[in-house]
Each structure stands twice: as structure tokens, then as C-alpha cells.
Amino acid sequence: MGKVNMEELLNCALCPNICRCECPVLQATGREAVAPAGKARLAAMLQKEQLGWDEEVLDAVSHCLSCRGCTIHCPFAELSLCDELLNTRLVAKASGARLLQVEPYLANLRNYGSPYGQKSETAACGEKGAEILYYAGCTSLANNPASIEAARSLFNKAGLSYQMIEEDCCGYPAEIWGDEELARQLAAENLRKMKESGASTMVTGCPECWLTFTGHYPEWGLELPLEIIDASTYFLSLLEEGHLKPGQADMKEVSYHDPCIWARAAQKTAEPREIIGRIPGLELLEANSCGEKTRCCGGGAMFQLSYPDTAAAIARRRLGEFAENTAIVTACPFCREGLLQENRQVLELVELLDRTCQK
């Protein structure tokens, strides 16, 4: 990432918190310190050295999901508060301030290349040298191997060869927790493996990975050796080209939860809906806030690891925005994990698609 843009940060620090209604962290905690402009004020004070780093300040400016909910109503088109907070946090390490609860996850990243620790299964599979590389991401590998199975099954049904590599974390968690050096090390390792794979296209189902590859790698001066495409766009193209044919759905209706990054950073709101729309007999029930106005599930910025209680509270609030007793489909391993509460049925889009596709 870059330097803090002081003018934009101050624009925010001097704002009456117009977007506070859309900040899930504030809504879940009620703390002014973590309101969007509240965090910006602290960050601005840190920049101006009116405030020194300590655990309490670091904790407050880390209370950001990078969900970009604040951009919905923000009058400053150039401002990306979550990036300014990220840039702010990157200098905390030098001061010695630490978020103690993430230290074990950072150690996992260093030791195993995944915040979740030793991988229970190896990701490497498929056909070596295949054009398509499927990158699952640590969270799916650790928490929802079924979604990886579904993606692999879809490749097989479409008759396409694919490969998976022994993935290292994309670097996003390390960066979000202020260890840019580690993030870059992980990125370099990933890049090496991507190059070795010989693939020309990489499909990923994880929005955080996608954003890191497409947004942060270039900022770190890393050139990607392949084209990156999100899983929804990719599988939709397989449907459009007739490689996949969905059959009758085994349920009548689903709701779709737009993951923040797909919706607001990648503007991918139409593709998942098109996929759902192509499944015969399945009706889509929209959530109260949807599309680019979606609300975070609480899983952004690795909150499920760093602030599990807050993440769960945010998810509960989000669940209230869906029709009751309806299965929720999403396209992000964090969202699936977060929304799996209160006995809700939650599945990833690839899982839904795989269930209905015979071919």
C-alpha cells in the first residue's frame, strides 16, 4: 500500500459521520471510537503525532472490515477510508504496538503459509500444466472444502482440465494485520508457484484473494503471470457457452448475499444473479440491502479471527435482512462462514450450481 493521504483522511475526520448508518462495526459495537470518522480522527491524530501508538489506538483503527459500506453515502469520491486506515496501521509495527490476538495467526502465516495453521489436505491436484488454475484461498481450504469439491466437480462436468497448486496465503491477512513484509513474502511465493504452473488463467472464488492479486500485487510492483477471473464470471461463461447445463433446482427460492468486495470493489453483482436465474425453478429473494448497497457479513478483514464476537454480532444483524427460512447463497468463504448461524442454510454459489448441474 502507499502513504496516508492526509487531505482525504482529514476530509473524513472533519465529516459528521454521514455514513455511520452503513458501518457494520459501529452498528454492532456502538463505539464512537470505531465510527468511520472516529477512526479517521484517530488516524489523523496519529499522523500529526498528537497521539502516540499503543494497543488501544491500534485496536480502534483496526476495527475496519474493509467492507466499503462507508462509500455508499460518502461525498468524497477520492476517499477510501479502509485503505487510509490500512496505510495508517502499516506503520504501527515499527512502534511496537501489536494486536495480541492476531499474533498466533501471523505465526501460522509465517510457518505454514495459512492463517489457519497447518493445512490438513494438500490443494495441489488436477492436471499439471492445465490452462486453468483454480485458486481456492486459505479460508475455503480450512473451512469449506466442499466448495472446492464443487468447483472441481464443475470443471469435470464441463469437461475442462484444470489444476490447483499448493497455495500459500495471498498475503491479505498479513497486510491487514500490519505486516507488509510478510505479505510480500507470501505474495512472492505465490507468484513463483503461479509462474511454475504454466496456467494462463486463474479462477478464484475468494474475493479477498482476488482483490489482493488484482489490487495489491500491482501496488507492490508484482506482475501477475496470468489473467485472474472471479468464479462467478467464469462459471457464468461456462453456462453461456453451454459447457454446463443446470437442471431443476432442489429448492424453490434462495436469497443471495452480495459479498462486499465483489459488490463494491469489483462491481460483480449481476453475474451471480444471472447464474441463479439460469437454474430452472429457482426464485431469487433479494435481501433488504443488496447489490452495491449490500451489508457486510462481519467476515471482512479477517474479523472472524481477530474480532470473532463482533464478527458474529454483525452477521446476526445481516441475517435479519434476509427472508426467514430461506437458504442463503453467497460467493465468498468468509460470508458463508459468518452467516452460518441461527440454523440458516448457507452455501456457496459453486455448491448450488454443482448441485443442479448434471453436465
Added chain:
Amino acid sequence: MGHMKTILQQGKVKQAVIDKFVDKATGIVGADNISSGEIDLLSTCRDYWPVSSIWMLEGSVPALPQLVVWPQSTEEVSQILALANEKKIPVVPYGEGSGALGGAVPLQGGIMLDLKKMNRVRKLDALNQLITVECGMNGALYEEYLNRGGYTGGHFPQSLRCSTVGGWLACRAAGQFSTRYGKIEDIVVSLEAVLANGTIFRGRSVPRAATGPRADLLMVGSEGVLGVITAADLCIWPLPEKRHYATYTFDNLADGLEAIRKFIRAGTRPAVVRLYDAQETGNHFPELGDERPGLILLFEGAEPIVKAEAGVVNQIVSGHCAVDAGPDFVEHWLETRFNVSAASRLLQKDAVLDTIEVTTNWHNAYVVYQAMQKALLGVEGTMMASGHWSHVYPEGAALYMTVVGFPGEDKVGYYKKIWRVAMEACLAEGAAISHHHGIGLHRGAWMEQEHGQGLEVLKKVKAALDPNGIMNPGKLGLEEVQQWEK
């Protein structure tokens, strides 16, 4: 934070007293809902008073509290207040800090009672068109909740997205659609509140009652000095079937004002009536290409009523040589009406910007505008002083002045000056010193001139309801604040 300068702090409560309070209060609200963390204190110590922003840029704060407490129920508020009262610890209720006059500054330290966790809808009573909502509910989320059920709350302050229902009631707020739906005091049917000693009391939600003065409604506009508003029954309306937009320009402001007076007198009630002076018309609607005062109108409701009202208004304004500029400017206003970006930008460029809203009767509506504009432009450093009328009544209107100045070093001195001349001009012409932002800290200095003996009555009410003076001390002009003179 040790080096953070507190400019208006008037003392603090002894730490030993605070510690004892924390011991007991933790048992009431739970450890998660009480904080003495420096970051929480720093983040809850101010509102949107421009002076706080000026100081923030300089690395200072107006004053710091000693604790932040987040109650989750009326009972918790009651127990916390009773305990604070017993220990004589000041309590400042806090909504979302959008107050524009320093009302939430904890002058004497003590407790910031952050009410955001009291944000539930208790009941929606469709038949009686009522909703019971807790004080900490955010305005935009409140309206969103209602819209989902096919209703509107009819209350749209520009701060809708960053203010609470309790804050609206405490400050006697007015929304942009007030000409149709009324101000918050028209929308509230009854409320629930807690006094300094912990007494909980509620009004009854009947249409009206000749049962003496309403105790609960005394809290409307009390800005936290009499107690805490914990919940309210508010009127709601079905979402309007039809909307109609119209924009007109006039040769001069006096014509525009007269046209409005007449169509209100004729019984029409457009939801939005906003008449801008030429400067603001140019600023807000540059595409209009008309350097004259502009009036935007929004009608809503049942289609035949909307049609009839728009027809009557059109006929009346035509008699004042109004030029019909079509509906697009209202669309533009609707899209941009919550956009508050100028202040952030200007403050960084060493400007001072504020808005001063007053209210007056028709006979001198234009004169008050002229007098306030002249007074503001007369202060050295002022670059712009413009105005619009934003809320109208059969008996008069609210005037909203915006002033921008580049005063050089002494920004706070300039701020005090513009307010002094504006308030003096307003009072000299017989206008009232505030229409909807309230009094807070800064406007308290003119309360005596505003109320005369009435202020003594208010002081007696305060003394009776809050004998230990713990509730939001130094606000509403009930006590002098030594460090802050006009």
C-alpha cells in the same frame, strides 16, 4: 492522550468517586458496556460544533469525560442515573454527536451516556399509525425500517444518516419535509424518559388530552439537561402514492416569500418548500443558469391532493412573476441533500464555516435576512454570507444563513464574532435565535434575551427535576460557562 489540551474543561470528578461508581455500574450494565479507555473518552467528547473541529485540527479537544457508559435498556438508564445522582457525577446523554452547538461537550467530565445500544423498535402499530422506538436508533435506519413496511417517518433532517431519534427529540429537530409532516414536536405523540434520580415516566399515546401540561413532552427540546429520553411513540405515514416536483425562480426574494406566504395561507402543504437567495441558487443549481432566487417544491401524498396542491401553488406563484424551471432541480436536490462535504474541505483551507438558523414571522422575514447578512458581511474576514428559507408556516418561516470566512489566525475569535453579530441582528429584528439546531453550549449566551423571565421558569424546572445539577451541566443557557463567553 496525556498531552491533549482540553480548552473548556471546568473540572472533573475525583477519581475515587469514579472508581466507586464503576464498581457498582459494572453490575448494572456489564463490563463490556462501560469504558474509561482513553480512546473511548477522546472519541465521545464532542459533537459537530465547528469550534470542536477547529480545535481538533490544532490537537485539542473541548473537554474530556471520565467514563463512557452504554446502557441497553430504560431500566439500566434509570439505575445508572440514580447512582450518578447519588455520587453527584455529571452525565451527558450522547446520541450520534451531530449536534451543531457543543451540546454534547462534557464540560465537567463525568459520564458520557452513549445511547446507541438502545436502538430497537419496540412496536409498530399500523392501525393507529404509531411506532414505539428507542432513543438510540439511527435516523436512516429508522426510515429504512419503516420503508420496508410501507411507511415513512416523515422526518428528514439533513443529518438523517448521522443522528438519533433521541437526539431529534432532545434538540427539537426539524426535517426537510416538515411543511407536510411537521417538526419532531408535531410527530411525537408521547415519550418515555428518565429523570436524574432514576424516575422513569411515560406519556400516553392518545391523540390529545386536556389533562394539564404534558410532563413527558417537557423533555422535547431539553437537550439532556432535564433527563434522558429513552423511547418515543412517533407518528408514521403510509409511503406516498405520488410525488410532484416543481422549481420556480423569482425576480427577488421578497416576491418569493410573499408567494410562499400566500400558498401556505391558501391551505397547501407541500412537503418541501425551500427558497434560496440568488447566491445559493447559483451554488446549488448552477445548471439553472438563472441568477435569481430559486424556490424548490416537493408535493407528496394521494394523487388527487398532490395535483390539486400543485395547481393552487402554480397559480399563486404565477401571480408573482415566477418562472417555471421544471422538476429536474428537485431531483438534483434529492440526490445531494445529505451531502456535507464543503465544511471538511474549507476547514482544511483555514476557513471557518457555520450555519445559523433562526425563525421569524412573515412581516419581517426579508428584513431579518438582510440584517443578518449585512451583519455577517461586516465582520472582517467574511467571504460569503448567504441564506435560504427552509421551513414555512402560516405565521412565518425559518431562515438558514450560511457564513464562510477566512479570518487568519484567530479562528475561534472570528467564530464568536460572527455569532455575536448574527444573534444581535436577529434579536434586534424580533426573530427567535434558533429554529432547529437548538442551544447547546454556544447559543446559551443569548437565552436570556430570547426568553426574558421565561428563562427563570426554565431554571426552576431544572432545579426541581435535577437538584444536584448532574444532567448535562452548562447547556441550554441555564448556567453561565465561564470559559466560554460570547
